[in-house]
Amino acid sequence: MDYYSVREIEGKQAHDPLFTHKMSNNKSSSSLRRCVCVRGPVIVGAGPSGLAVAACLKEKGLQSVLLERSNCIASLWQLKTYDRLRLHLPKQFCELPLMGFPCDFPTYPTKQQFICYLVSYAERYGIKPRFNETVKEAEFDSTLGFWRVRSESKTGTTTEYVCQWLVVATGENAEAVMPKIEGAEEFGGPIKHTSLYKSGEELRGKKVLVVGCGNSGMEVCLDLCNHNASPSLVVRDAVHVLPREVLGKSTFGLSMWLLKWLPIRLVDRFLLVVSWLLLGDTARLGLVRPGVGPLQLKNLSGKTPVLDVGTLSKIKSGHIQVCPGVKRLKHRTVEFVDGTTQNFDAIIFATGYKSNVPSWLQEGDMFCEEDGFPRRPFPNSWKGENGLYAVGFTKRGILGASMDAKRIAQDIEQCRKSEAKQSTAFTRSLWQQQSNS
Numbered sequence: 001m002d003y004y005s006v007r008e009i010e011g012k013q014a015h016d017p018l019f020t021h022k023m024s025n026n027k028s029s030s031s032l033r034r035c036v037c038v039r040g041p042v043i044v045g046a047g048p049s050g051l052a053v054a055a056c057l058k059e060k061g062l063q064s065v066l067l068e069r070s071n072c073i074a075s076l077w078q079l080k081t082y083d084r085l086r087l088h089l090p091k092q093f094c095e096l097p098l099m100g101f102p103c104d105f106p107t108y109p110t111k112q113q114f115i116c117y118l119v120s121y122a123e124r125y126g127i128k129p130r131f132n133e134t135v136k137e138a139e140f141d142s143t144l145g146f147w148r149v150r151s152e153s154k155t156g157t158t159t160e161y162v163c164q165w166l167v168v169a170t171g172e173n174a175e176a177v178m179p180k181i182e183g184a185e186e187f188g189g190p191i192k193h194t195s196l197y198k199s200g201e202e203l204r205g206k207k208v209l210v211v212g213c214g215n216s217g218m219e220v221c222l223d224l225c226n227h228n229a230s231p232s233l234v235v236r237d238a239v240h241v242l243p244r245e246v247l248g249k250s251t252f253g254l255s256m257w258l259l260k261w262l263p264i265r266l267v268d269r270f271l272l273v274v275s276w277l278l279l280g281d282t283a284r285l286g287l288v289r290p291g292v293g294p295l296q297l298k299n300l301s302g303k304t305p306v307l308d309v310g311t312l313s314k315i316k317s318g319h320i321q322v323c324p325g326v327k328r329l330k331h332r333t334v335e336f337v338d339g340t341t342q343n344f345d346a347i348i349f350a351t352g353y354k355s356n357v358p359s360w361l362q363e364g365d366m367f368c369e370e371d372g373f374p375r376r377p378f379p380n381s382w383k384g385e386n387g388l389y390a391v392g393f394t395k396r397g398i399l400g401a402s403m404d405a406k407r408i409a410q411d412i413e414q415c416r417k418s419e420a421k422q423s424t425a426f427t428r429s430l431w432q433q434q435s436n437s
């Protein structure tokens with residue numbers, strides 16, 4: 001790892017009035033133990049995005065320090081996803097830069113296969129994240145011209161990393177979103193987020209309410225059916241459900257191909273006709289389509305269409321019931337907004353995730369305080385000021401993250417090269433001055 005743990009720097013900084021002043025203003029100064037000066041970038045988050053940046057940098061001969069709050073790479077995939085999960089998109093759209101999936105992987109790799117791919121990726125590029133280090137604060141020190149990144153380990157050790165470049169790779173899914181529902185404490189049965197759901201096995205024979213009809217909510221319902229539970233799905237908003245494949249071709253791949261020739265409006269129309277032919281009128285099942293087409297909606301709001309993996313046929317056959325929004329909970333009972341009530345044994349919230357960037361990054365320009373996403377939309381979301389970068393905030397999954405990662409590594413490499421040129425020119429002029437005098 002290309003950093004030097006600088007006791008020496010700590011010593012120098014102790015005599016730097018500016019530095020000591022800053023530290024004494026810092027609430028957690030008493031717990032600060034180490035200061036590490038990093039030559040390359042610091043990357044926060046060792047998910048697919050962070051790994052992709054580290055690998056692209058490594059390929060250019062640049063080292064980085066990768067900080068990860070959990071004890072493994074790709075913690076979302078390893079620790080917070082259900083067992084039956086497969087990639088939603090075909091593997092060619094989920095590859096990280098520089099290394100493809102093994103040829104013998106299926107079109108839609110399983111979660112375990114995807115994790116194996118990521119582990120081999122990290123091994124191939126010698127990426128060794130510093131695990132169990134949660135970044136609590138990061139701020140650009142305009143006097144020093146460096147970023148100060150403060151992390152806390154599980155044992156309570158605080159480390160400050162000082163670096164020229166900071167890459168935010170904490171993901172769009174950093175924290176689970178759990179809506180507050182009146183009466184939740186009265187319910188009495190298990191209530192959990194999909195990030196804690198593993199398999200329908202644990203709910204066999206139970207009546208389960210799944211709140212949220214995105215890809216996860218739909219798939220969890222199917223999993224519950226397959227384990228002989230009785231799921232009901234809360235559908236509050238309009239949603240586009242598309243077949244995962246059309247005539248053996250992935251709907252996503254087909255859409256990307258059509259977009260090369262046709263305007264988005266026409267591709268949307270094509271998708272809606274095909275969906276109607278293959279899935280029927282979803283509104284009759286309680287899944288009303290939004291007024292805007294699926295691709296346009298994705299572009300406007302980031303809302304991903306649901307790719308059906310078999311849930312619709314379970315709704316058609318009555319194995320999954322569709323319900324309106326939840327009004328309040330009582331003991332083992334759910335009251336819906338239309339006034340009806342039903343008994344349930346458990347509730348699963350498939351209500352998504354949110355970015356956690358505003359909780360730790362002290363910066364007002366690049367990231368929006370409200371949603372923790374870069375203010376500038378794709379494809380310009382990856383670069384901020386003062387050596388700040390964002391990877392994986394494009395609402396375009398791993399494909400978007402890979403594009404970001406390549407651009408970031410290229411930008412840092414260019415910056416390094418132009419700095420090297422400047423310092424060579426500076427040294428040359430010093431030599432010249434010396435030889436002239």
Ligand SMILES: Cc1cc2nc3c(=O)[nH]c(=O)nc-3n(C[C@H](O)[C@H](O)[C@H](O)COP(=O)(O)OP(=O)(O)OC[C@H]3O[C@@H](n4cnc5c(N)ncnc54)[C@H](O)[C@@H]3O)c2cc1C
Binds near residue numbers: 048049050075086089
């Ligand atoms: C169920 C599900 C299925 C999906 N399927 C697909 C798919 O098929 N194809 C696709 O392209 N995308 C899919 N996605 C989207 C997917 O989340 C991303 O494509 C991918 O995981 C994003 O990688 P990431 O590295 O940006 O974020 P993450 O995978 O979330 O990784 C971020 C990492 O940052 C760490 N972290 C967060 N905060 C801190 C902090 N303060 N300090 C230190 N570390 C921190 C986290 O622990 C985590 O390990 C899916 C998402 C979900 C939830």
